[in-house]
Amino acid sequence: MFLAALAVFPLVQLLRLSLSDVQVQNLHRDWPFIGLENFINGFTSGVLTDGLLNTLVFVVIVTIIGLIGGIAAAVALRGTGQVTGALLGLMVFIWALPPVVNGSVWKFLLADDGLFNSMLSLFGLSSFPFLYDERYALISVAVVNAWAVIPFNALVFRAAVLNVPDEQFEAAQLDGATPRQEFWYVILPALRPTTLVLGVLTIVYAFRSFDFVYVMTKGGPGASTQTLPYLSYQQAFVGYDFSAGAASAVVAVVVVLALAAVYARSVLKEESE
């Protein structure tokens, strides 16, 4: 019960904050209720609108690459050999490294004199502005974030693949199925329920992820990689406008609430089957 209270308490406080006017002066005193003013300000100034759009792009990239990459890795690594074990170990090692390490590494690798641009220059191409051009910075950070979740998704998907009964593969092979057909008609259907749970977890992760933005671009150039979680952090803990920060977080919560409803519906459906 205490734990439940502990888990719910911050959510309640967050909602209250988002509807009040709270700066550093009155954080520990009264919180005057101001209704939706924080949200209205955020949307009329465009900060929240931009943040929301950036977040949606970010979430779509992380989710799609994260899930497809996870499935691809799981299928490619469904053996039990030593190479497979080594590759999985490598991925888990990377997954366990903190974002400040992973993000910094990619910041270096994607810099002008970093590995990727050095390779491009070998082919006579000029440097690609991965992180400092507004068109590519958000995509670069999102792809790195997807890279960081693939190991987790791959592990879970792989276990689901391993759970497909051997007989099904044998039957498919007896029928002369190609590896591609095997993938489409045996593996993929078996992964459907796993995809649902992982999809939800990945989307939620992408919606709240701010570490990589913080480490790699600080929201820049300008505000072009400012996603809602980063915006919220920055408003609350750099600008000390706690209620504006809470409002930005609540916008993300509301979007996820809609997704949660979809998930809940599919859970209900699954139960009535």
Next chain:
Amino acid sequence: MSSSTVTVATPRTAHGRRRTRKSPAAIAIRIILAIVYVIPLLWIVLTSFKDKDDVIGSSTAIFFQPTLDAYRAAFTPELLAALGQSLVIATTSTAIVLAVAIPAAYGLARVRGVLPTIGLSLLIVLQMVPQTATVIPFFQVFGGLRLLDTNLAVILADAALMTPFAIILLRPFFRAVPPALEEAASVDGARSFRIFWSIVLPVVRNGVATTATLVFLIVWGEFLYAVNFFLTPGNYPLSALLAQQVSSYGINWPGLMALGVITSLPILVLFSFTYRLLKEGLTVGAVK
């Protein structure tokens, strides 16, 4: 619910004779994965053996005078203490998370109707509260309970953070347990707790082991609570020591990378122990 779900309870991977055909696509994916994950790791490890001056600049990217300075500087008495703290915090939090999440997930899997649906949605929404936004409310609670500067504060905060996640992950495993199994036991007169303990739990042990591993890994890397709720750095776990490497006055890159490697190594050891369990048990949703 169809009877096919029973197969989940008896994973069938250990035969080792599984027929996997390696298509060209699979080989290509393996090569891509190897490249995409080896290069950053290589960079991390190389940097951890560099001198501070050699980190930036392409001339010293690959060829440099390796040094153990970063590791030598990292191996201090504090490191051992921090390792101990990490172990205590991660183990205890994981135990608490499991103790709460297992019955909760079981309940949510068994009870039908609108209530569990709302419960599940709430769990998802709870995941959305930014961790930074939880620091100040938690600080007030722990301050009121005089728990600041104790392991318990960090452990409880980590547990509160991870429990919703664990419930979502665990629930499908319990749904895979055929209720008929429990009915049979209750006809035999077994008491409800005994049924849960000796019949249901063993069936879902893979799921539990998997969830436990994931929770452990995440708590191991969590530093925000540790940095905020410990008033003295003597109690910091590894993850918080790592956060110490970054500041606007300069980042000690070799030190950061070396500590990263040191922090992640125990995880690799844990992974190799649970490799078998993970490969059999991580079937979150192979369950309807």
Next chain:
Amino acid sequence: MHIASRPQIKRSRIAAIVAIGTAVGLALAGCAPAGGGGSASDAATITVWHYYSLDNQNAMLDQYKADFEAANDGVTVENVYVPQDQLNSKLIAAAGTGTGPDVVVFDGYSATTLIAGGVLAPVTEKWSAFDGASEIAEGAVTTVDGDVYAAQGYVNTLGLYYNKTILDALGLQPPTTVDELEEDMATALAGGYQGITLAGQPDVQGAFQAYPWLTAEGFSYDDPQADALAAGFERVRGWVDSGFLSAQVPTWDQNVPFSEFMNGTTAFAENGNWQLSALASDAKFDYGVVPLPVGNGGRIYLGGEAEGVGAFSKNPDLAWKYLEDTFYSQAGQLEALKQVGSLPTRTDASADESISADPYLSQFAEAIATQGAPFPDTVIPSENNEAVITANGQAWSAALGGQTSPQQAADDFMTTLEPLLKD
């Protein structure tokens, strides 16, 4: 397969109760309260929260600790490191529960935020009774509503570092005007070198380094003009276009560009005096520093850490004595100068010949005397400090990154700035 739900609820409830019981048991078994009594619970302990991460900064703190403990029998000083991006929020959170350290060493520009958050104790009486108070530069003292809360023991600021080896090879002299700087950079570029490195991140670090170039074109917060702002953005963006400055500048904080400079292939770097010790030990080339060539109107912010007494210190008098004897004392400030290269705020310390005789420190001292400006600007209502600085950093980053035109960046910033300047 429908099963009556009631017994199951009951079952899981029992399980839950057992589980929670176990959890509490485990928790208690696993966590004896940790030792090292944090916040001033011990009468003879002074807890100092700080975010110093460099070896030389910590050497300075250790020296302060050793000196103070030696001079005061039975007193223990405990230096507590908190990561920089966590320090303020941790202090504010702690203040909400009536706790906190005895001494706070914090980013000077956060002073008003921390005071509003109830983190610092007013020390007006102690200050007026302090002999050395008159020695400390007025601009280094934080006063709110007539009460003194904190003072800076030293200031940090920016200068223009140059690679003397490169300049000599090209037959160049360090620039004294921005036009000379641009000519020098053009020569350097033609000679196969890079022009300059500086910070362009959309945060306080970017804003800190933007200010000299903006004020050089006549921008001021007293009477902000979009044209002056645009001219400042335009000039530095022009350096990116001309190839003097790497296009990566929007991703640069204050550290990475200095590491680039340390590689020895860049002619100039805009950076702070805190980098001197790294240069002295690691530079593989000859170097020098001059004030930034930003003309008569150009200003540099005076940064650095401020120190104050925690609002919830159980031993404020001892905490104050610690500050008097260390950060605020002549000997203490000279110690910071020696260890870190920080510039003292006491006139009797900055008159020390170790500054005037030092070819680098003397340049920074001159810059402070002729160009120094309070950070953040005093005309900004203090509760909007961070919002203004962040918006400034974002506009700077957007202009340098080419995300918006310099004019557009200036207009955007003005739109944000105007309501923030009104109280």
